[in-house]
Amino acid sequence: MIKTTEKLVFESPKSLKAGMKFPFCAGCDHGVAIRLVAEVLDEMNLKEKTIAVASIGCSVMLYDYLDTDCIEAPHGRALAAATGVKRTNKDKFVLTYQGDGDFASIGLAESLHAALRGEKVSAICINNTTYGMTGGQAGPTTIMGQITKTSPNGRNEEYYGYPIKIAEQIALCDGTAYSARCSLDSIANIKKTKEAIRKTFEVQLQGLGFGFVEILSTCPTNWHLTPQESHERVRNELFQVYPLGVYKEV
């Protein structure tokens, strides 16, 4: 119990399950991203009207963390499931939490068409440039030259082609109301990410269209870097390929 003169400036958000522990590897940014989602749900008082859609990958057990109703979608189909939820429940708040493989590789059609239809849902995509849960294989966002389990010599044009720039692609869709790319490499960027998440939620509530935020995140285990080195990699290597910013705001 804190004293009356004391002010709580941080506490675990109510939209996270009490006592829940993230199972992610040490230093993984997933925990920060999910906590930010929960903080914004708290601040916007959305917990009771939220139906979250979990995807396949490290984020699959979203329902173990978020204390909201939640449905698991098959791999890549989170935004199709979210569409079904929202179209039959217009008064509910619907969000997806997906990795880049789920959102932009196997689920690219579902993601892009949800944006094109202007579905009033909010989508959060964690871009860590690899398939984390399966052990660090090359994904749609693996950058040129990046060594992964399935790009042992680094990603090259001949065998792999080029990575997708998700936030820019989503911004091109007429149904998109907000599309931004953020990062969790620093406290300043964590704060900006939280504001971007808030914005994706607001455009849904205002009925403006599809809200999207791509969050550059780390995968220290599969990058074979320390958590600190991983954030340096985000700054030194990913920012050039994936510039931060708001790509669309209506």
Place this chain on the structure above:
Amino acid sequence: MTKKLTTGNHAIAQAAINAGCDGYFGYPITPQSEIGEFMSKKMQELERAYVCAESEIAAINMVLGACSTGAKAMTSSSSCAVALMQESLSYIAADELPVVLVSVMRAGPGLGYIYPSQGDYNQATIGGGNGDYKIIVLAPSTVQECIDLTYKSFYLAQKYRNPTILLADGLLAQMMEPVEFNEYPYPEIPIEDWALTGAKNRASRAIYSLEPKEDRLVERINTLFNKYKQIEENEVEFEEYQTDNADLIVTCFGSIARNVKSAINQCREKGLKVGMLRPITLYPFPTKKYQELAKTTKKFLTIEMNMGQMVRDVRLAVNGQVPVEFFGKSVGQWLSVEDIIAEIERFNG
């Protein structure tokens, strides 16, 4: 009630609306595209959910999402496109969601063609999804049954929280017959204790199929199979026609039963002791009925518009008690009454 001349596709679509379908999500494919066309107009008029999905994969997952909230939702598709939905049907079965899928068979394999066919009996009853699961499958043989069994599909899907397939074919979907649109005859099933409606004044809920803990996974599969046992005990439906003292029982499902019935009438006039057994529920399969009839008949003849799919279930049910023969033409070829009579005479002889 006055009768209305209606195609199978429109009958299914109107029945879905009468059943209170809250959301239709679909992608066109012949010979069932008229269902989506009809729904695009009616659902918007009624301000219900309708989405032109970007693919059948998206469509079935939209239905998954909608049904997770307790909404009545459906998609419709055909053969090669129903193949695309198999992964999600496995998830839906594991999630115990009341999904209705209308599957209107065309000829396969591959792209095949739009000829009438019954080539997707195995696809519907066995399925191509992963793991141990069952889907309720209802097979209409008339346009009126398209209506009645669409109602029943919604009801059974809700009652057992289980995916349910209405398995029609191109012939039935495209032909017109006079039908009666009676009202949806089933009670509404409460959804409050499981549906995702927002965690207000209750604990949060999740619907998922991932089970990392072995004992919990085993428990869930056992729960599913206890439910399937209930379905098998309670929901078997079939049509029995002229089976009294029949030496030969012709067995078939869906639209071909119409010709089989005509053939049986003509054979009976000729003095042949022939009857028909038509499973209406392909799952649950009327196994007990076959076993019962195997005690009195001398032979079964399975007739299908495929190379022999249901015949395997018939043989499993009859279990060697009497011979089970098969007659069919490759998918896409209609079996005439004359073809069937010739076959009955051959097997009866």
Place this chain on the structure above:
Amino acid sequence: MNYIKLDKTRCKACYLCVDVCPKKLIIKGSQPNSLGHFPVEFKDPDNKCIGCAMCAMRCPDIAITEVVKN
């Protein structure tokens, strides 16, 4: 006095908080927790904590469960 509450059972010893504390009040610990990690420790004998909560914001595991400011 400003302070943080640390739940050492949640700490996975990524030490990201060590770097962000502007007053360097969080240090790598020497006693392992049940996870086998060496969780961080909060040492603020001179009441230097400014209650900025950057450590809590940085922590991926909500091991810093509360930040209190006077």
